[in-house]
Amino acid sequence: MKSLYVLPFFVTLCYSGVEISGPTALFTEENAADKKPVQVLYTMPEEGMPHEGTWLQWPHQYQYGEAYRDRLDDAWIEMTHALSDGEKVHLIVYDEEEEERVREMLAEDKISLKNIDFKIYKTDDVWVRDNGPIYAKDNKGNLVIEDWGFNGWGKKAEFENCDEIPERIANDQHKKYLDLNEVMINEGGAVEIDGNGTMMATKSAILNKNRNPGMSQAKAQEIFTRYYGVTNFIWLEGKAGLEITDMHIDGFARFGDKNTIVTMSPDDLLEWQVPQNDINKLYQSTNKNKKKYNFVKLPLTSENVTTAYGKKLDYPGSYVNYYIANNVVLVPNYKDRNDAVANAIIQKLYPNREVVGIDVRNLYANGGMIHCVTQQQPR
Template sequence: MKKILYLMVVFPLMVFAQKNQSQLSKTNGILYTMPEESEPHEGTWLQWPHEYQYGETYSNRLDETWIAMTEALVRSEKVHIIAYDEDEKEKIEEMLHEANVSLANVDFYIFPTDDFWVRDNGPIYVRDRAGKLLIEDWGFNGWGKKAAFTNCNAIPSKISSAQGKTRVDLNSVMINEGGAVEIDGNGTLLTTKSAVLNSNRNPGMSQAQAEAIFRKYLGVTHFIWLNGKAGLEITDMHIDGFARFGNSSTLVTMSEDDLADWQVPDDDIDKLYQAKNKSGKPYRIVKLPLTKNAVTTAYGKELGYKGSYVNYYIANKVVLVPNYHDVNDAVANAIIQKLYPTKEVVGIDVRNLYANGGMIHCVTQQQPKQ
């Protein structure tokens, strides 16, 4: 009798467990998949610059760039603006009104922030196996504790609560900035070891461990690892400054000379040009120039280095491209326009933003449509 009861109770559980394990193995351990940037957006997130961290002059020099981004984006998607407090919200509304930017597609969230690099600290939207949109909250520690980060690290949690979306808390799993990883939408991830496997982010983490995490939470199964260069600038060489996936078959980067000027290691340049997708097929390489001249800000500061156009942002009907009042602006805009013929390329003046180390992609974050 006991044997019969055992078979009636335990055997079905064993079958269920085996079936469940079999289904899990078929997914290669993947729980969530990150939509590629060019997929249709519900909206774009912006963290508006404020005076509370670095002063009023700092934020005032950046407002025009945020106004220009908002003006271009509201034509075809929502713009979710994070304002530090109610006073900042009123200030932003007034600036947008004076610039004749419609607020019909704009909404505001009042959350204190340390800075405006929402690509790195903001929510990463992913889909579960049923297609439901969730928010992943990866750890953010100010690019290895080089800058204040406590307020910014809390942003994904606050957005998930405000939107009523399920939050996947990865703060104790991995420090991972959005600008550190590029996905092609077809199972491949491109990144630098200097920005991920750095002891200032993830001490002791191996490449295999990082890959298992990315596989599970971003849905990628093929990896292109560049070495990068730690300590060169605050991000320890984020990939989105010099190499992006234009689409599932195209890699957007620079010429060999320009990559060397960007201080990309020689071995990494070779790896980029030889990169293949998960099926073993080489990517089509599209090369954007650097600016012809070293960048000078709108307030006259000579930065002493050239600007990258690779750090662009793909929205629903526009592509926002960093521009520098340089002769190569038109060259880069035309190349990108050819790559996205159904969208309008909009050049955004990033000279003052660039003085702080980033460009358009660094300060935007997409929210895909459900």
């Protein structure tokens, strides 16, 4: 079985606001006494909406050494190349020396820097989905940067540098900055939204004593309604302690659109160690209008993954952890015969975007795939 986000020699790792009223109002245990609805202050645009750009944190040697960095460079070059034709690519590099190194690699691959910019910020690792900025819109349609708390997936890895990234970006972009560090620990990969008022998540990655001790589900929903603009919740139990993220949702279930959930077959979900009760609940889930979702099922890899440098992993790879950009969909690929199967299914789901397979075998050995290392900035 897989052992995601666990390394053999180091640990790493993945609309305008309106006040809700009437039948769609969200009431929680905390506000039930006075029956005041939770106010939607901000709304997070769904990933498939038009982007201004994508954020990537480039791998470096300062935390885990040069071998770690060198094994990941090619994937970052491929992602940067594929993304830069359709949107800006914001590359976070550790220091000036790293910026020069990355510039040289991009030049060697004849990748234009026209849509690429560099930000020199110290980072602990590459998982910008979890530590990076969450862009939301206020009730006037203005973009704001939400800085949720990040503690290295429950203090399992170094996090102090990465935790500062959203505030640094907000300062550089002169955007309104919402400091939510004391409100909730919340990684981007822990939450999926359908762009139509529904959120999907595992309790194990949010309502966990290593993230938000003592927080109730009702309180979490109140916070997500206020800052994500969601009022309908699909909560799966998840599996705390399975891997460093405590089972992020984006490894096995995503919203393809407001009517579609992209996941795996029940048998493959069991192989992924998703609890049976969660599988049943997932397949019975409904949107905010109580309508059942359509389901698109992606395979796992046909074989356990072997890295490009020959390390045999004891678990298969997931294709669910893809990333939707303006012109392309970046899909994790593993040099497996099911790559073509998964790419074709995803291409049918997004006919107006080009599916680009990215070799994530070396990244996967360190615990994540494409969605884990990308973060969208809406237009």
